[in-house]
Amino acid sequence: MVGSSSERVTIVGGGAAGAECAARLRMADFAGEITILSADVHPPYELPSLSKGYLSGASGYDEVLLRPVSAYTEHDIDLQLNTRVKSIDTARHEVRLDDGRVLSYSKLVLATGGRPRPLLVPGAADSAHVFYLRTLNDADRLRSVITPTSSIAVIGGGYLGLEVASVARSMGAAVTVLEGLPRLLSRVTSPPVSEFFARLHRTEGVDLRLEAKVERIEDTPDGRVTIHLGDDAPIRADLVFASIGLLPSVQLGIAAGLEAENGIRVDEYGQTSVPDVYAAGDCTSHPDAQDGGFRRLESLPNAMETAATVAASIVGNPAPYVAVPWFWSEQYDVKLQTVGVYKQGDDAVVRGDERSGEPFSVFYLRGGEVRAADVISSPRDFAAAKTLVARRVAASAADLADRRVPLKALLRATAAVPSA
Amino acid sequence: MTSTSCNPERGTDVPKVTLHYPNGEVRTLSVDNGQSVMKAATANMVPGIIGECGGELTCATCHVFVEPEWLDRLPGQEQEEVDMLDLTSEEPTECSRLSCQIVMSPDLDGLVVRLPKTQR
Numbered sequence A: 001m002v003g004s005s006s007e008r009v010t011i012v013g014g015g016a017a018g019a020e021c022a023a024r025l026r027m028a029d030f031a032g033e034i035t036i037l038s039a040d041v042h043p044p045y046e047l048p049s050l051s052k053g054y055l056s057g058a059s060g061y062d063e064v065l066l067r068p069v070s071a072y073t074e075h076d077i078d079l080q081l082n083t084r085v086k087s088i089d090t091a092r093h094e095v096r097l098d099d100g101r102v103l104s105y106s107k108l109v110l111a112t113g114g115r116p117r118p119l120l121v122p123g124a125a126d127s128a129h130v131f132y133l134r135t136l137n138d139a140d141r142l143r144s145v146i147t148p149t150s151s152i153a154v155i156g157g158g159y160l161g162l163e164v165a166s167v168a169r170s171m172g173a174a175v176t177v178l179e180g181l182p183r184l185l186s187r188v189t190s191p192p193v194s195e196f197f198a199r200l201h202r203t204e205g206v207d208l209r210l211e212a213k214v215e216r217i218e219d220t221p222d223g224r225v226t227i228h229l230g231d232d233a234p235i236r237a238d239l240v241f242a243s244i245g246l247l248p249s250v251q252l253g254i255a256a257g258l259e260a261e262n263g264i265r266v267d268e269y270g271q272t273s274v275p276d277v278y279a280a281g282d283c284t285s286h287p288d289a290q291d292g293g294f295r296r297l298e299s300l301p302n303a304m305e306t307a308a309t310v311a312a313s314i315v316g317n318p319a320p321y322v323a324v325p326w327f328w329s330e331q332y333d334v335k336l337q338t339v340g341v342y343k344q345g346d347d348a349v350v351r352g353d354e355r356s357g358e359p360f361s362v363f364y365l366r367g368g369e370v371r372a373a374d375v376i377s378s379p380r381d382f383a384a385a386k387t388l389v390a391r392r393v394a395a396s397a398a399d400l401a402d403r404r405v406p407l408k409a410l411l412r413a414t415a416a417v418p419s420a
Numbered sequence B: 001m002t003s004t005s006c007n008p009e010r011g012t013d014v015p016k017v018t019l020h021y022p023n024g025e026v027r028t029l030s031v032d033n034g035q036s037v038m039k040a041a042t043a044n045m046v047p048g049i050i051g052e053c054g055g056e057l058t059c060a061t062c063h064v065f066v067e068p069e070w071l072d073r074l075p076g077q078e079q080e081e082v083d084m085l086d087l088t089s090e091e092p093t094e095c096s097r098l099s100c101q102i103v104m105s106p107d108l109d110g111l112v113v114r115l116p117k118t119q120r
Helices: A016-027 A069-074 A136-145 A159-171 A191-203 A251-255 A300-314 A379-390 A397-401 A407-412 B037-043 B079-087
Strands: A008-012 A033-037 A077-080 A085-089 A094-097 A102-104 A107-110 A114-116 A151-155 A174-178 A207-209 A214-219 A225-229 A235-237 A239-242 A246-248 A277-279 A284-287 A326-331 A334-339 A347-351 A360-366 A369-376 B016-020 B026-030 B063-066 B096-098 B111-114
Touching: A008 A016, A016 A033, A016 A077, A016 A300, A069 A077, A085 A251, A107 A300, A151 A159, A151 A225, A151 A235, A159 A174, A159 A191, A159 A239, A159 A326, A174 A235, A191 A207, A191 A326, A191 A347, A191 A360, A191 A369, A225 A239, A277 A300, A334 A379, A347 A397, A360 A379, A360 A397, A369 A379, A379 A407, A379 B079, B016 B037, B026 B037, B079 B096
Parallel strands: A008 A033, A008 A107, A033 A077, A107 A277, A151 A174, A151 A239, A174 A207, B016 B111
Antiparallel strands: A085 A094, A094 A102, A114 A246, A214 A225, A225 A235, A326 A334, A334 A369, A347 A360, A360 A369, B016 B026, B063 B096, B063 B111
């Protein structure tokens, strides 16, 4: 057993990061009390499924739960749902709840995640037809309004918006995607990948509008909604799905005096600027082990790995968080797997033909090294890409682009170099 | 090695899977019929099987080595799983499977798998 039984770890947030942190503590034989305070009414679930299998109906409720609710009881984890934290007193080691209770902690973990960035154009806040997606209840609401005969306007062409567009379109709904910038996914990937997804959605029948200027949203008496666009004709739809980014939930931490900038600032061990307070998941700004500086990531792997880092620190077995980020998306029958973080200015090398409809990959070279990759529907290439990126293999654009040169040969060429 | 027919656990409602750890530790898990070995491992909070993608055949962090006598009795492998086995942290062998794809059935009661030293 690790830790005395009088120790109490209190975790604020019942998403994947909070749940994984609790599980990792028990796996490490932590003997103290563990409490998860979750504002959600459901036990911790898989967020990525909400815009994929759960929204389409392919996965049911039990399948999206990370663990059955009994697992928490069996491992003596006090999972308190529908419970909101009002404030944290780091000097007294106490959290105050909305219902007036005060709980003490020896170690506190903030795994507060984030909330959808609200659409701020006139009419949006008052509309009965604007939907967001972050919680399972959000997904249930969205699922109840997307039908084969409904029309949906997706505002924001990032992965979340495109996944919802794909599910809605696959159900038969009429889908318009409105993206303000000149290409889809511009924050996270290169032009060839953006163009691939634009073609994919258009081929599937999505009305994709780039450089769309959403000016105003108006509910109409017929129970529908009108989206007014700058110079273009307005769009009529049954509902608007807004996916314009995530705001990390940092207010509690900031009010408690924690350092924060685009997320709660943590070191490579998940420790915040205040002793005995840690943070994990989407709400954190953590050291970027690959490129220096700090970064915030929104992904399940990041949530799980940062949570594991925090748990290791708490049980006195600290190990720095150095994992290379990775991510995946599913749209129609296409699976995208990404490793590393694409940066503007990277040299994008396409392997295969992104116009052919066949699997292809895009490798990102920075300073002559493979630093990131987007792999479309080719798990085998992803396996090689993960290693190429982790080892920062120096490769030529010509070799990467040439399908006759096996990716594994590029790995072997650098086999003497220790892995990162 | 225990054969299915003389497994003392056989006949109980919930099938069992035995995990052998590289350090010699042995743990036995109950896995509901229809549940994957990966899901059972995460639900039981046992170390060694991560399941970072939740069973979407995307992360290869639920790699196990199946004891040879059980291999033929397992559900078949999709090409996607074969491809993903390229991604495991520890070198795969002919006995490698992703435990998110091993869905429990009464026939698999008593299944024995060995865990790799690392999953990522």
